[in-house]
Amino acid sequence: MKFAGLDTLLPGETGIVGKLETPSFEVRQRLMEMGLTKGVLVSVVRVAPLGDPMEIELRGYRLSLRRKEAEAVKVQTGKS
Amino acid sequence: MFRDTVDIGVGHIAIIGNPNSGKTALFNALTGMRQRVANYPGVTVEKKEGKISLEDGREIVLLDLPGSYSLTPRSPDEKIATDVLLGRLEHTPSPDTVICVIDASNLERNLYLLCQIIDHEIPVVVALNMVDVAEQNGVFVDPVRLAATLGVRIVPTVATKGIGIRELKLAIAEKVLPSLRTRQWSVGEPMQSEISELKDLLLNLQNLNETEAFHESVYLLSSPTLSVEQRKKFRPEILAHVQQDHQRLDALGIDRLSSIVEARYDWIQRVCEQVVSRSHRKDISLTDKLDKVLTHRVWGFVIFLLLMTVMFQAIFTWATVPMDYIGQGFNGVGSLVATLLPPGDLRDLIINGAIAGVGAVVTFLPQILFLFLYIGILEDTGYMARAAFIMDRVMSKVGLHGKSFIPMLSSFACAIPGIMATRTIENKKDRLVTILTAPLMSCSARLPVYALLIGAFIPTRTVLGFLNLAGLTLVSMYLVGLLAALGSAWLFKRTLLKSETPTFIMELPPYKIPSMRSVLLQMWNRSMQFLKRAGTIILGVSIILWFLATYPKLGHGTPSDQLQHSFAGQAGHLMEPLIKPLGFDWKIGLGLVGSLLQREVFVSTMGTIYGIKDANESIGNASLRERLQEDVDPVTGRHTFTTLTAICLMIYYVLAMQCMSTVAVVKRETNGWKWPAFQFAYMTGLAYAVTFVVYHVGRFLR
Numbered sequence: 001m002k003f004a005g006l007d008t009l010l011p012g013e014t015g016i017v018g019k020l021e022t023p024s025f026e027v028r029q030r031l032m033e034m035g036l037t038k039g040v041l042v043s044v045v046r047v048a049p050l051g052d053p054m055e056i057e058l059r060g061y062r063l064s065l066r067r068k069e070a071e072a073v074k075v076q077t078g079k080s
Numbered sequence: 081m082f083r084d085t086v087d088i089g090v091g092h093i094a095i096i097g098n099p100n101s102g103k104t105a106l107f108n109a110l111t112g113m114r115q116r117v118a119n120y121p122g123v124t125v126e127k128k129e130g131k132i133s134l135e136d137g138r139e140i141v142l143l144d145l146p147g148s149y150s151l152t153p154r155s156p157d158e159k160i161a162t163d164v165l166l167g168r169l170e171h172t173p174s175p176d177t178v179i180c181v182i183d184a185s186n187l188e189r190n191l192y193l194l195c196q197i198i199d200h201e202i203p204v205v206v207a208l209n210m211v212d213v214a215e216q217n218g219v220f221v222d223p224v225r226l227a228a229t230l231g232v233r234i235v236p237t238v239a240t241k242g243i244g245i246r247e248l249k250l251a252i253a254e255k256v257l258p259s260l261r262t263r264q265w266s267v268g269e270p271m272q273s274e275i276s277e278l279k280d281l282l283l284n285l286q287n288l289n290e291t292e293a294f295h296e297s298v299y300l301l302s303s304p305t306l307s308v309e310q311r312k313k314f315r316p317e318i319l320a321h322v323q324q325d326h327q328r329l330d331a332l333g334i335d336r337l338s339s340i341v342e343a344r345y346d347w348i349q350r351v352c353e354q355v356v357s358r359s360h361r362k363d364i365s366l367t368d369k370l371d372k373v374l375t376h377r378v379w380g381f382v383i384f385l386l387l388m389t390v391m392f393q394a395i396f397t398w399a400t401v402p403m404d405y406i407g408q409g410f411n412g413v414g415s416l417v418a419t420l421l422p423p424g425d426l427r428d429l430i431i432n433g434a435i436a437g438v439g440a441v442v443t444f445l446p447q448i449l450f451l452f453l454y455i456g457i458l459e460d461t462g463y464m465a466r467a468a469f470i471m472d473r474v475m476s477k478v479g480l481h482g483k484s485f486i487p488m489l490s491s492f493a494c495a496i497p498g499i500m501a502t503r504t505i506e507n508k509k510d511r512l513v514t515i516l517t518a519p520l521m522s523c524s525a526r527l528p529v530y531a532l533l534i535g536a537f538i539p540t541r542t543v544l545g546f547l548n549l550a551g552l553t554l555v556s557m558y559l560v561g562l563l564a565a566l567g568s569a570w571l572f573k574r575t576l577l578k579s580e581t582p583t584f585i586m587e588l589p590p591y592k593i594p595s596m597r598s599v600l601l602q603m604w605n606r607s608m609q610f611l612k613r614a615g616t617i618i619l620g621v622s623i624i625l626w627f628l629a630t631y632p633k634l635g636h637g638t639p640s641d642q643l644q645h646s647f648a649g650q651a652g653h654l655m656e657p658l659i660k661p662l663g664f665d666w667k668i669g670l671g672l673v674g675s676l677l678q679r680e681v682f683v684s685t686m687g688t689i690y691g692i693k694d695a696n697e698s699i700g701n702a703s704l705r706e707r708l709q710e711d712v713d714p715v716t717g718r719h720t721f722t723t724l725t726a727i728c729l730m731i732y733y734v735l736a737m738q739c740m741s742t743v744a745v746v747k748r749e750t751n752g753w754k755w756p757a758f759q760f761a762y763m764t765g766l767a768y769a770v771t772f773v774v775y776h777v778g779r780f781l782r
Binding site: 020024025026027028029030031032033034035037038039040045046048049050051052053055059060061062063064065066068069 | 149150152154185186187188189192219303304337338341342345367371375376377378380381469470472473474476482583584585586587588589590
């Protein structure tokens with residue numbers, strides 16, 4: 001299995017959340033409670049016009065987070 | 081209106097839900113106009129209550145809890161919601177029944193909070209809201225199955241259309257019991273047995289009940305390390321046990337936090353599989369289509385700037401019609417009083433002190449109503465979140481959060497709700513930086529000052545084909561404020577309140593047609609706050625200023641001589657050397673001192689000062705503009721106000737902290753005088769310095 005940071009996904013691409021390597025406990029807890037847990041399917045919807053933050057879709061709703069936080073979210077993608 | 085409510089057996093009822101779940105719309109639908117806003121004692125979170133008339137004629141009070149994603153609080157707002165629910169707050173009894181609002185179109189994430197509430201054995205009735213939106217998206221939730229699975233009463237609602245409100249009222253009129261189907265999720269071994277072991281220990285040693293013991297053990301085990309609070313709260317035997325557990329579980333490579341959250345979500349997912357059926361989803365939703373444009377790299381910003389420009393141009397053109405009527409109305413009242421009362425000091429006080437002072441401010445009500453309406457609509461449609469999304473990069477450049485953008489944008493209306501809106505910012509330092517800089521945004525109280533000065537000294541010429549010079553000057557003032565706010569924020573984040581740029585984790589809700597009821601209700605509440613201030617503080621200040629400008633009596637000479645002789649004139653003259661370098665004379669000095677309380681007082685001060693020359697003159701703004709244009713210094717023969725003076729004065733008003741209500745709010749929000757005092761000092765210093773530079777550069781260029 002190959003994991004990549006969520007920030008490397010392009011708009012329209014999807015991945016399955018593997019692990020949150022977020023250093024801060026609070027941020028990790030927040031991300032998880034917002035539904036970003038292991039095994040969840042996420043897709044990148046778009047990136048903000050100035051390049052950051054990005055908009056993702058998970059569990060049927062839209063969430064925005066910065067590339068810095070997205071980088072720590074490791075996802076499994078269809079890409080090899 | 082609330083004190084008379086007798087306890088009729090229903091007890092305390094509170095409403096809670098995720099942000100964007102339609103909780104406010106539901107609260108409004110249940111309570112109508114009968115609401116009041118106060119604060120929780122000792123903290124700064126808004127406590128909103130409303131009255132519900134039940135079908136059987138009983139009246140009960142509904143408490144609106146701040147929108148929360150979970151009962152593990154991260155912001156002061158969420159903490160209050162949790163504390164009230166769990167009965168941890170003094171003077172606020174824990175609710176006997178909770179209405180939990182669930183967004184049917186976003187069921188999974190919304191069920192997380194409900195799952196926690198059920199686990200805490202809180203008696204809950206669920207409002208399954210926005211079922212219409214869900215069905216449009218092809219999501220059909222079976223309320224009967226959901227109720228059976230969760231063991232709670234479920235009422236499908238569409239709050240914005242009033243659907244299900246009657247059924248919800250009937251549901252809360254009955255005695256609501258906690259669900260018996262608690263903790264249906266499980267974490268797997270060895271976490272599960274560690275939780276029950278710790279729970280038993282807490283039951284024996286800490287005097288907790290079964291539910292409390294369970295939640296404390298989950299919380300203790302999922303914490304990264306023991307917090308100071310936990311160390312104080314629990315007995316040493318328990319702390320030692322928890323530490324051992326931490327070590328053992330960590331050694332096994334178990335992620336203690338994620339296993340709990342995952343267990344809850346796994347269960348929620350299974351529930352959703354049972355109760356949700358989906359039809360084919362439309363290819364591209366309306367939200368997607370709108371977002372393609374509104375967050376576009378070019379059009380996104382063009383539309384954002386356009387929306388702001390429309391707002392500023394509109395309050396200067398559309399709002400002037402009702403403003404003129406109000407001005408005429410106050411003139412009429414003034415003339416009427418003049419015919420009813422004999423000439424003398426009392427008549428003079430009523431016409432030139434009271435009516436003139438209040439009239440000058442009430443005249444601006446149309447502009448303020450429009451501003452609150454506009455911002456309210458932007459918030460309610462979901463556009464504000466997109467504004468934060470496209471502006472976050474800019475905000476993070478100065479070290480702030482896209483969320484700081486919303487308080488700052490709200491401060492365009494009034495810094496007070498803006499500062500209150502910072503409560504959603506989790507990080508303390510970021511919140512403080514936002515509080516310190518938000519009042520630099522040009523609020524509606526500055527508008528009367530801009531309106532008077534632009535109206536009198538900036539010609540309404542058309543430039544660049546379609547822009548109005550007066551409108552352009554106004555937009556520039558807003559830009560000066562915006563740049564000053566961002567610049568100061570950048571500086572504070574690097575010096576005084578040094579900290580990392582906060583994280584930006586924000587939901588982007590689907591766009592919706594704004595609920596005009598909610599928007600208008602909010603506009604009404606906010607405008608009434610403004611009027612109350614206008615009615616009380618400004619009336620008082622107007623009367624004091626009238627007194628200062630009327631006494632001691634000279635008894636002879638022109639009205640101008642009388643004014644120079646008065647207390648006010650003396651005070652203005654005393655401070656003249658201090659403000660002379662800014663191009664201001666003693667009359668402007670008097671206006672500045674008078675408006676330390678509130679900026680718009682400047683207009684009524686000018687009205688009082690210039691109105692005194694001829695007590696029977698009309699009060700309206702147009703005549704005041706002429707007075708300002710005509711006023712000539714008796715010694716030098718030069719005009720008191722020039723275009724440069726007007727611009728300098730406006731810049732001073734952009735930057736200076738001329739609002740005691742804001743000072744009071746900052747004091748309350750920061751729990752002390754230190755920060756408001758600092759804020760007052762830095763803003764006044766900044767205003768003086770910038771105005772000084774502009775005045776001297778302006779004179780040099782001329």
